[in-house]
Amino acid sequence: MKRISAAVALTAVGALVISGCAATEGGGDDSGLVEGSSITAAWNQPFYSYNGNTSFGNATANNNITYLTLDGFNYYNNTPELVKNTSFGSYEVVEEDPLTVKYTVADGVNWSDGTPVDASDLLLEWAALSRALDTPDFDPADFTDPDTGEFTDAFPTDVVYFDSGATPTAGLGLVTQTPEIGDDGKSITMVYDAQFVDWELSFPSPLPAHVVGKNALGLDDNEEAKQAVIDAIQNKDDAALAPISSFWNTGFNFTELPDDPELYLATGPYVISDFVADQYVTLTANPEYKGDNAPNIEEITIRFIPDPLAAVQALENGEVDIISPQATADIKTALDALDGITVLTGVEGTYEHLDLQFDQGKNPENIFSNPKVREAFLKTVPRQEILDKLIVPIAGEDALLRSSQIFVPGAEGYDESVANNGSEAFADVDIEGAKALLAESGVTDTSVCILYATNNPRRVNEFALIQASANQAGFNVTDCGSDQWGGLLGTPGAYDASFFGWQSTSLGVTNSLPTFQTGGINNLNFYSNAEADAIVEQLNVEFDTDKQIELQQQLDKILWDDFYGVTIFQFPGVTAFSDRVEGIDPSILAPTIFWNAWDWAVTDSGSDEG
Incomplete structure (x- = not known):
């Protein structure tokens, strides 16, 4: 069946993310989590960074995962339209001129280690995505490894540099004043230096300030680490901000499950539970998640299968339940020959x-x-x-x-x-x-x-x-x-x-x-x-x-x-999935098939691996 026509699919210019590939609001349903349920999806590029807001980590392969593990203030459904995620928090324009926006974390929103999400996380996100505190005129080009794309060990330790690519004329780059914390540490209020037409898209999912503070500053206590991050930002303390920015840049890059579980804490419906290099990432329902997008399936494994034909073979063999490979003529022929498979085609964004x-x-x-x-x-x-x-x-x-x-x-x-x-x-x-x-x-x-x-x-x-x-x-x-x-x-x-x-x-x-x-x-x-x-x-x-x-x-x-x-x-688009699963309804926007993974369900409600 046709997923979307070319005319419908290609009506918008959007934010861009490096692609490895390739009409509901998605609030979950009443069936609830089915214990022991699991499905497997395939993607064509391995995950390698938990921070998709760096120039290194900004890739679909990473953002597919973090979309499900790091909650935020809004997301796009497959209409597509922007949906406010009030179960995570709210935002409002409190003054038009100058443009002033207040973000407030909802009550009861925690990281998967039980630590509350609060203004320290939001303030760190502002510092990283505004780069307002960066050392002026620093160029990291001389400290980037041409073989890996990562920063080298020679990177200066006394430099404040957040690798977010922020510019002073757009997004949070226009917020040069340090935001004010309010509501007993649950909110921040940001004042823009100039109007910004897409202000509502400026503030993606934050990373845990307490984890950054502990690792960057050698602290052990979560609350002490949070406060240290806040103090460093509010006091513009370069001695503390240099290691904070360094850890934010690189501390969340990993290609297998880290020994430290704090490096992949979650606020979204799922949390990483296993990760084998170049093979798969497994996500498990996050017990700390109390939001609107509660999942039906307890465990989703995302296997990395670069070869599209191998992905089709894995689908035919029942090794995976969902694939969305880069389409080729051979892929189309192979999928047409399969029984018990739904194939959605169209033109992608x-x-x-x-x-x-x-x-x-x-x-x-x-x-x-x-x-x-x-x-x-x-x-x-x-x-x-x-x-x-x-x-x-x-x-x-x-x-x-x-x-x-x-x-x-x-x-x-x-x-x-x-x-x-x-x-x-x-x-x-x-x-x-x-x-x-x-x-x-x-x-x-x-x-x-x-x-x-x-x-x-x-x-x-x-x-x-x-x-x-x-x-x-x-x-x-x-x-x-x-x-x-x-x-x-x-x-x-x-x-x-x-x-x-x-x-x-x-x-x-x-x-x-x-x-x-x-x-x-x-x-x-x-x-x-x-x-x-x-x-x-x-x-x-x-x-x-x-x-x-x-x-x-x-x-x-x-x-x-x-x-x-x-x-x-x-891109010509193709998504195929077995009759074992339902609720697959891809969007033309990233993260395409994963945008409503919390709505996916196993049709037989079984616990077999598929």
Whole structure:
């Protein structure tokens, strides 16, 4: 059956998260938790960080897990529309000018160790996501390992640096005054320096301040650690903030179950109970959770299966109950042959794109700092061939070539933007034009190392097509592919170009902008354009829809004129699940299949592993 039509699926521009893949409010039902019940879902990339708000951890593979374990003030259902999660807490605008917003944690909300969630957690979240307390002008580039994407041991210990990618013109970056704590330590009130159109999306799920305080400051008592974090922030104590920021950045990165259970405390319906490196994460119903989204299933295991055909085989064998792999023609054929399986197809909000490193690439000449070389390379990218060979066999008439960096096909403003943004110059491969530009550029080292997911068959084929085409024009395309590609994105010196998927997480008009703004969390290719930054600043405060579209169209043209990169295709989506489970109702926004996992149920109410 069809999940969604292309027209319905592609109507919103949202916040973007690195994609590994690929109409109810979801308040749970009255059946309650079925003891001993369990199901298994598959995902194509392993989990590696419990902090999805860092440049390192911002990936779908991580956020799928934390969505179910870290509660927050709101979430998107699959309409999609924003749902206020009042069982976690409430928020309200207490003053329009200046924009002043109060966040209050609901009574009885605890971490899974029983520690109450309170203003210390919210205040730490503000400090991290505003970066208002960061050491000025510090650049972490020299302290990032090009092989892993993580910070090195040489990272200065006296620097305050929260790796959230916050900028001073958007989101909590506009809240430079330290928020006031109120309501006996249950609330904080934030004053924005300027209006921000998407203020309601500024404050994601917090991490535990008491855990950060204990680990960063060598404390043992939870309450003492909370107070120490509050004091450090309120007093702007750099000596304490430096280790606090360092632990927030890296302390929650792990690729197997940590020895310290405090590193994966939960506030959501589930808590991590097991994690085997590169194999699976198991989530168990959180006994401390008292919210509205109480789960039906006691245990959900998420297995990591990078190969889509292997995921289909696991579904056929009953080893997993739900899969949502990157679709290929072989996947479609294999699923069509299965009995007792429901298959949902359509077009996703995720899109494939290729970016060029404007600075700090692997090539010794920093090849893509030269606009002629950028233009030349983009002329070689076989966008239509990729669509025809890899996507049309799956999606048929729903296969969509995307020609905008900002708008999704079908969205208001898309057609007009594509007609004027200059993308037409890259509609077809132009090898001779690329050769001429490359000759004019004066570069002597034409090597281009491309980062992509080597454990993804579709991406392997995509790389081969790009490599063959670009080499015809005189480029020497080499393979920087890795199965750890997500952590390497944005790492200085690791690669020259990359292709992967951006997945929408919200309907906010501003939240795709950190991809293109200087220093933004999703700006992984060191792109910087003053005119683009100025438009981003205008969009952050623009409430008029028509003006928003006009500004977005201007930004789209700047990006194509700068030869930023090329968009390629919208993802064809496929979700399949066995008759053993029900309640699977994917959203076009991340976390797609997991958005209502608390509504999933085992149809036989059995306790077998499936």
